[in-house]
Amino acid sequence: MKIDSCLFSPFALRNLTLENRLVVSPMCQYSADDGCASSWHTIHIGSMLSSGAGLFVIEATAVERRGRITPQCLGLWSDENAAALKSVLAAVRQYSAVPVGVQLSHAGRKASTHRPFIGKGPLKHSEGAWPVMGPSAIPFAEGWPVPQSMSLEDMRVVIDAYVSATKRADEIGIDLIELHAAHGYLLSAFLSPLANDRRDAYGGSLENRMRFPLEVFDAVRGAWPEGKPMGVRCNGTDWHPDGIQVEDAVAFARALRDRGCDYIDVSSGGNCYAKVPVGPSYQVPFAEQIRKQSGLSTMAVGMITEPCQAEEILSTGKADLIGIGRAMLNNPHWPWRAAETLGGQVGVPWQYYRAATRNGVPPPYVVN
Numbered sequence: 001m002k003i004d005s006c007l008f009s010p011f012a013l014r015n016l017t018l019e020n021r022l023v024v025s026p027m028c029q030y031s032a033d034d035g036c037a038s039s040w041h042t043i044h045i046g047s048m049l050s051s052g053a054g055l056f057v058i059e060a061t062a063v064e065r066r067g068r069i070t071p072q073c074l075g076l077w078s079d080e081n082a083a084a085l086k087s088v089l090a091a092v093r094q095y096s097a098v099p100v101g102v103q104l105s106h107a108g109r110k111a112s113t114h115r116p117f118i119g120k121g122p123l124k125h126s127e128g129a130w131p132v133m134g135p136s137a138i139p140f141a142e143g144w145p146v147p148q149s150m151s152l153e154d155m156r157v158v159i160d161a162y163v164s165a166t167k168r169a170d171e172i173g174i175d176l177i178e179l180h181a182a183h184g185y186l187l188s189a190f191l192s193p194l195a196n197d198r199r200d201a202y203g204g205s206l207e208n209r210m211r212f213p214l215e216v217f218d219a220v221r222g223a224w225p226e227g228k229p230m231g232v233r234c235n236g237t238d239w240h241p242d243g244i245q246v247e248d249a250v251a252f253a254r255a256l257r258d259r260g261c262d263y264i265d266v267s268s269g270g271n272c273y274a275k276v277p278v279g280p281s282y283q284v285p286f287a288e289q290i291r292k293q294s295g296l297s298t299m300a301v302g303m304i305t306e307p308c309q310a311e312e313i314l315s316t317g318k319a320d321l322i323g324i325g326r327a328m329l330n331n332p333h334w335p336w337r338a339a340e341t342l343g344g345q346v347g348v349p350w351q352y353y354r355a356a357t358r359n360g361v362p363p364p365y366v367v368n
């Protein structure tokens with residue numbers, strides 16, 4: 001069948017070819033036990049892998065225990081963490097060949113917090129709070145812990161943790177790594193003048209603020225097999241006049257491109273409390289500008305909820321990939337509907353086959 005839809009056209013990232021441009025955006029599930037994946041992950045990842053999306057990216061996964069956002073966040077800092085995730089992947093991969101990425105993360109000064117909807121803000125000492133660290137001793141906001149300003153030795157330890165997590169990800173068969181350098185977590189904090197007022201080679205100019213995130217990128221890329229792709233999620237803006245601006249993100253993307261980054265996933269915010277003009281496609285202009293001015297492939301994300309909206313973003317050259325978050329949780333078969341609307345084909349488990357051929361649309365192919 002001839003497919004005209006951009007959304008349902010394949011996309012190559014090194015040795016990995018995605019069946020379509022739909023990516024399940026990383027979403028914390030707050031369901032891990034000391035960083036180990038639980039049965040919920042089997043349910044969640046299983047559901048997302050049978051959704052028809054071309055790529056699933058596992059939630060922010062801490063490279064160090066102290067780098068978790070919440071006590072319930074997933075990790076890859078230990079062999080136990082890797083074994084738990086490996087067994088989840090073994091279960092879900094019996095039924096799906098969709099590639100699986102992982103978002104490697106360190107929460108920095110925004111670690112040690114409550115799960116959303118369960119509590120608010122940072123944990124108290126009595127709730128098991130742990131010390132946090134960041135580029136500078138600047139708290140995220142009033143009432144948040146003052147982070148320890150990282151020494152060069154602290155930075156080396158964190159880089160080693162990224163490398164160990166990368167090797168574990170490879171050993172358990174992960175297909176792609178995305179570095180989390182957005183939303184005010186550690187790498188994002190280094191990039192942002194709102195969180196970084198260092199006077200050494202890691203603060204001040206943009207070149208200096210990019211140094212640590214780029215060192216992490218180089219170390220991870222060096223430990224990750226040549227044929228496997230690697231991307232970075234960054235902020236297109238901090239939504240603050242003194243924070244990261246899109247021009248900074250363009251410069252970061254250029255530096256990443258020169259180092260062999262395969263795509264940049266463009267999000268925003270999280271380095272401060274800010275008024276964000278949330279609305280349909282509100283972050284897409286940043287993805288577009290970064291793509292045009294850096295030449296790096298971009299993933300657009302944020303309030304992309306309609307198939308034609310996604311198609312327009314791709315067909316007008318604003319991005320190469322579409323990240324979908326909440327709409328996938330709301331309807332885990334969102335890609336089926338998109339395929340119906342746009343005339344594409346998606347993978348469907350044979351068990352669900354009879355439900356996937358509504359409206360006289362040609363039957364999608366069967367995964368298993």
Ligand SMILES: Cc1cc2nc3c(=O)[nH]c(=O)nc-3n(C[C@H](O)[C@H](O)[C@H](O)COP(=O)(O)O)c2cc1C
Pocket residue numbers: 025026027028029059060103180182183233267301302303304323324325326327
């Ligand atoms: C429950 C939930 C958890 C999230 N966890 C992460 C995460 O682990 N890493 C990340 O970069 N973004 C995370 N996000 C942000 C999403 O990946 C996405 O960028 C955001 O929800 C905007 O896309 P959407 O409008 O399609 O939901 C999370 C969002 C939600 C709703």
